[in-house]
Amino acid sequence: MAGPPRGSDWRFAGAVSAGGTPPRLRLPEIAFAGRSNVGKSSLINRLARSSGLARTSRTPGRTQQINFFVGRDEIVFADLPGYGFARVPPAVKESWKGLVEGYLEKREDLRGVVVLVDVRRGLQEEDARLVDYLDAVGREVVLVATKVDKVGRAEREKRLGAIRGARPGAIGFSSTCGEGEAALWSELRRLVEHPTRPGGR
Numbered sequence: 001m002a003g004p005p006r007g008s009d010w011r012f013a014g015a016v017s018a019g020g021t022p023p024r025l026r027l028p029e030i031a032f033a034g035r036s037n038v039g040k041s042s043l044i045n046r047l048a049r050s051s052g053l054a055r056t057s058r059t060p061g062r063t064q065q066i067n068f069f070v071g072r073d074e075i076v077f078a079d080l081p082g083y084g085f086a087r088v089p090p091a092v093k094e095s096w097k098g099l100v101e102g103y104l105e106k107r108e109d110l111r112g113v114v115v116l117v118d119v120r121r122g123l124q125e126e127d128a129r130l131v132d133y134l135d136a137v138g139r140e141v142v143l144v145a146t147k148v149d150k151v152g153r154a155e156r157e158k159r160l161g162a163i164r165g166a167r168p169g170a171i172g173f174s175s176t177c178g179e180g181e182a183a184l185w186s187e188l189r190r191l192v193e194h195p196t197r198p199g200g201r
Contacts, residue, residue, distance in 0.1 A: 001193070005072035013025055013069060016065060016066050027075060027076045030188055030192075031077075032080060032116065033113055035083055035124070039175055041079065043175050046178065048069070066099065081099070105137050112142060115131055115134070115142070115143050115144070119147055141167075143163070144170065144172075144184060146174075
């Protein structure tokens with residue numbers, strides 16, 4: 001990529017729910033995963049510099065499908081359903097599990113997965129299980145600690161240090177002020193231009 005696509009360069013490219021077939025876009029793809037209240041949509045919108053690309057909601061678990069966004073016909077962002085605090089029936093959560101696992105294991109153009117955690121809560125059990133699962137199926141993981149603007153600098157460094165102790169290279173990120181944006185885009189370019197795991201073309 002010559003540079004990250006911004007604003008009007010992005011478009012919604014389709015969605016898939018449990019039992020459906022995802023769109024075949026034939027472009028390098030990055031997935032975004034995290035707990036339902038971790039700020040995933042806000043991070044995607046910040047990267048795209050488009051406030052309304054990924055829908056944000058005050059209700060955790062509102063996204064019940066995988067949404068795909070294309071930037072300048074160069075890269076695809078896949079917004080996965082959140083987990084954790086989603087207030088949905090167990091049967092719905094189970095359908096999400098099948099949808100997401102099928103996508104993560106079989107998607108040919110998937111280059112890597114950005115796993116988001118809230119810096120104030122650290123790497124929780126569900127997050128760690130997801131990272132272990134992605135490692136097991138051979139997917140590149142970029143761990144991002146969101147909402148770093150919500151804590152003071154000393155506390156931020158302490159909490160980031162703990163997260164990096166579990167996953168070296170974790171990136172601190174703020175969707176509000178853009179801290180960590182350049183570092184994350186650098187990682188995304190690496191995944192797109194130098195795929196090293198299954199899913200690269």
